[in-house]
Amino acid sequence: MEEQRILDEMARKLADEDPRLALRLASLGRPGFGAALRSPRSRVLAAAVALALIVVVSLMVYAMIPFRAAGTRHQTGRPASTPTLSHSAQPTGSARASAPAP
Numbered sequence: 001m002e003e004q005r006i007l008d009e010m011a012r013k014l015a016d017e018d019p020r021l022a023l024r025l026a027s028l029g030r031p032g033f034g035a036a037l038r039s040p041r042s043r044v045l046a047a048a049v050a051l052a053l054i055v056v057v058s059l060m061v062y063a064m065i066p067f068r069a070a071g072t073r074h075q076t077g078r079p080a081s082t083p084t085l086s087h088s089a090q091p092t093g094s095a096r097a098s099a100p101a102p
Helices: 002-017 019-029 033-037 040-073 094-098
Strands: none
Touching: 002 019, 033 040
16 A cells, blocks of 8 residues: 555656646546447448448449440441441432522
8 A cells, every 4th residue: 555655656646747748647547539439339330431442432333334424335447437338329309499490
């Protein structure tokens, strides 16, 4: 018991001389952030956040698949937006209808 009394007296002197150091030394034995992560509630919350993140990433990848497929579909050598015209085609009826009759 004598040792405990001496330690308490030393702690009081330390708190009087340097209160910030005394607070830091007193907080060494307290459970910190690591103990909070080991609780069942925090484990369930972390699992729910991880599951939500996996779902969001999966949905984003699923939504972007059509864009990737659209980019590879039109690589045949010529652009799909320019139609090919035949030079042997004759106009059909529009020029004859507007020509004056003899």
